[in-house]
Amino acid sequence: MNDIATFSTEVPNEIFDKSQLNIVGRSKLVVHSNKKLAAPQRKGFEEFRSRLDDGFAAFYVTPGGSGWTSNFGMISEDDAKKTTSAFCDGMHGKRCVLYATLVPEEVANRHSLPQAVTGIVKDAVEKTQSGNFIAISTNVSGRVGTSFNYDNIQDAVRDAIVQCENNVREYQAENISVAYFLERKGYFECELFGVYQ
Structure with missing residues (x-):
C-alpha cells in the first residue's frame, strides 16, 4: 500500500x-431495491439489518448472483455508499447494486x-x-x-x-x-x- x-x-x-x-443514535433500515435476494445474500442482509447501533452503513448486492458486501460505522450515508460500492464492485468484478442503507433515526x-x-x-x-x-x-x-x-x-x-x-x-x-x-x-x-x- x-x-x-x-x-x-x-x-x-x-x-x-x-x-x-x-454521536448519531440508533439507525433505521432503508431498503432501496425490491430485488429478490439469493440465500447467501439473505443471510448477509439479516446480519446487516441487526446492526442498528453502528451508524451509517450500506449493503450492496451483485445483480444476478449471490455476492454481497456491507460496511458499517461511516461518517455519512454518502461515505457508506462510496466505500461499500467500491469494495463490492472490486471483489465481485461486476457493478453491484445498492440494496439497503442504515441511517440514523434522528437527523444527523x-x-x-x-x-x-x-x-x-x-x-x-x-x-x-x-x-x-x-x-x-x-x-x-x-x-x-x-x-x-x-x-x-x-x-x-x-x-x-x-x-x-x-x-x-x-x-x-x-x-x-x-x-x-x-x-x-x-x-x-x-x-x-x-x-x-
Whole structure:
C-alpha cells in the first residue's frame, strides 16, 4: 500500500463550540431495491439489518448472483455508499447494486459522528480545558483521528490528521483485500472534520 498523503494543516475558517459535537443514535433500515435476494445474500442482509447501533452503513448486492458486501460505522450515508460500492464492485468484478442503507433515526447534522467513536469524543470533550482546541479528522472509509486539549490550533489539526492516517494504515494492514479496492478509488485520504473549542 502507498503512503497516505498528509492533508493540509491550515487553520480552518470556522471553529465550533465543543458542545455541538454529537454521536448519531440508533439507525433505521432503508431498503432501496425490491430485488429478490439469493440465500447467501439473505443471510448477509439479516446480519446487516441487526446492526442498528453502528451508524451509517450500506449493503450492496451483485445483480444476478449471490455476492454481497456491507460496511458499517461511516461518517455519512454518502461515505457508506462510496466505500461499500467500491469494495463490492472490486471483489465481485461486476457493478453491484445498492440494496439497503442504515441511517440514523434522528437527523444527523454537520457535527455528528458514529457511535464507534463515542468514547474518544467524550474523552476529548471532558479533557479539553476552556480555551483549548479539539481537532477531528476523518476519511471516507470511516477512520477517525482526534486530538484534544491543545492550546495551539495548528498542532491540534496536525495531530488529528496524523492519528487518522495512522488509523488508516492500521485498517489497511488488517483489511488488505478491502484496502486494495478502496485505495484504488482514492478513499484513504484524511480530511479535517472540524475544530472545536
